[in-house]
Amino acid sequence: MDWQPWQGTEREDFFNAVARHRRTAWRITLVCGVAYAVLALVMSLLLAPLLFGVAGLVLDILSLLFPTPDLLAYAGKLLSPIVDDPRAVPLADLLSFILLASAPGLLLMLMVAWVVSRAIRHSALFDTTQQLGRPPDPLSLVERQFANTLEEMAVAALIPAPKVVIIEGGANAAASGMDAQQATVVIGQSLLALINRAQMQGIAAHLIAAIADNDMKIGMRTASVLGVFALLTRLSVSLLDKDSFAASRHLMRALCVPTAASQAFVLAQLSDPFIDASLPAASQYDNKLGWREWLLMPLMGPVWFSGFLGGFVSTLILSPGIAWAWQQRKYMADATAVRLTREPDGLSTALSVLSHANTSLLSGAWASHLCVVAPQQTTGMIISVFPAVERRLAALVRMGASHQPMATPSSVSPLWIRLLVGGLLVVMAGLVAVLLPLLVIASTMLTMLFTIMPIAILHALLR
Template sequence: MAAYGLYTHIASNKTRSMLLLAGLFLLIYVVVFAGALVMEVWSNSRGTLPYYLNAAFRDLLRVMPLATIAAIGWIIISYFGHQKMIDVITGSTSVTRKEQPRLYNLLENLCISRGIPMPKLKIIEDDALNAFATGLNQKQYSVTVTTGLLRSLDDDEMEAVLGHELTHIRNGDVQLMVIAGIIAGVVGLFAELLFRTFANGRYRSASRSSSQSSSSDGKGSGAVPAIIIAVVLLIVAWALSQMIRLALSRTREFMADAGAVELTKNPDAMISALRKIENRGELPGATSAVMEMCVDNPRSGFADIFATHPSVDARVAALIKFAGGHDPGPLALPGEVEEEAPALPEGEAAKTGPLSDAVPPGGAPIPGPWGKHA
């Protein structure tokens, strides 16, 4: 039943992701419709609002095949070139067993244990603590880790992180995140082009002429409302594309953590790895799209609304609740000064702390979906 619940959750997550991905594609048509509204105002500044809306809809139907072909063409280009772009952005390089025997053997053992094809292994020379998986098919899959992560994590923790990334590959998260980023990028590009067009002043002249004509003969009152609708549609399309990307990323991190525990049977290693990575994963040269694929993304928005990852606290709490792990709390790395926790009154230590709600009075951890763990 435990495996059934886990895999049912994964299947449900994939279904929701595909629906969200379809929604991203539809946003391209919204942007095209907004552009058609603007063009109609330019071509005839004396129309009414219903005239502009109907004309823009007819334009959308005519342009839709071309917009679809253009979007698919961009996806195809990204399909073959995205890995090279990521390598250039992050400075990652492929490594062999001879160059990184410890890392290579850990990844290979995990793959062999579950019959998972071995992805390529890449290294980023950086002190940051992070890792990510990329690729759109079996030949492209790769797992990339930083040298800072290799130095700071022990074998069990590194194995947990590699299991996390392998789960992203196994669950189809990598493909969906790459494609979602591609389509969201197309939406953003179209929106930016139209906003730049607005900024060059042509829409202002159209609005002025519309205002003058409407004041003289009572006609042409639809240009300004049409422009306002176009701007609102662009803003909504861009905002929704970003929100969908966030939803795709945030839901998958919990599942990847769970998959890592399923692979390694060691929830404590996943928890301690997250605690060490916490707030130490910033890759200075990486784009937002790359950071969204990492184990942890410290670039969070206000009130955590626009954060691409759940907080480490939330992920650790889930591992404690469902996998019976133990939380050591924030961890200091060698060379860092660890803040001393305030002393607790005698008898209070057992009543507080991250495990107070997760461990029963007997002291044994609550069994998770993968069984008990010592």
């Protein structure tokens, strides 16, 4: 019967594996949350002169018609002691000033996050009223078998059976929806022709585990967090570029107008923030500054640098951290699948089969992390949100799976690999530590020259 030999201390209980990966995922998520809050605060402070300046000038114009508060004079009175002697300012007053100055920028980011979340919620993957695919064919034995297997695993996990849809796609599957009561399992039609009954049970258990562990809502928040910085960076970097100005206007209009077409356009932009798919092959303009560039010059310091800073930190710090946390959730879903089936060979052989197949499934790269295995589309992230199949097989072997033909990596990496990775991390940390203060200093200087001085002149003329 090909019994699995006893593996001694290498054997891991699936309950312990689930708990271990859950702890690791939440610790990494906590670190990413702190980094996200710090980055949002810094970007908001960089945007503060522009936002407060625009609000102050609007009040100055209205003061020509009726009395209005002098916001810029009030802001200058608060800022003056901090600029003159920051060490003499009490800590409580300094924190109050920082919170007050960052409030408009934080509000702007919350609005962008709400727009991104709304676009994701109204997409076909999360809106159950939209037709994503077709239901399983009652005359197809393999489709009915997969649907029945999902129902069996849902009963074992004590959750409602998800809705099942079949779409034209590769050998892959994904779980989507807002919660377990509204969950939908999307199955690529090519998957059903490659797997047997035991492998089908392993994949179904992985999908049900992701639904039971609330991976769908966490995945939506993940896409929203990365999408905020991607959109702000894309908008700010392309706003001052002649070739991309039309695309930035289109993005601004899509963020403000909640139509189905605009939400689809917003979802299409949730990728690498420094890649502009609409950029023409050759520049259509010369390098001379026109009236539009001079008019937008006050945005250079607060907008362009804050957007570049957000994209830079998001790409080098937030995205890898979130990808690492999501890898732990994939390990956790595999371990939970073993807990549901008590049979790790089904999932391990299925992963081996899918590793050599066409796994493209969902058209949007922002939703690829919801799949069982990594789709073949490019996601634009430095670190993949999916663990390597070899490592997932190694984790399943420790839970009792038979060895697969694929070479499984050792639990301890070679010394030279660890030294190389450590060196790259040190270089990256040093690069971030050097560039971040330089970006903040450059943004402050340009803001004072092109933003604060024109606003001060206009304020003096209007008041």
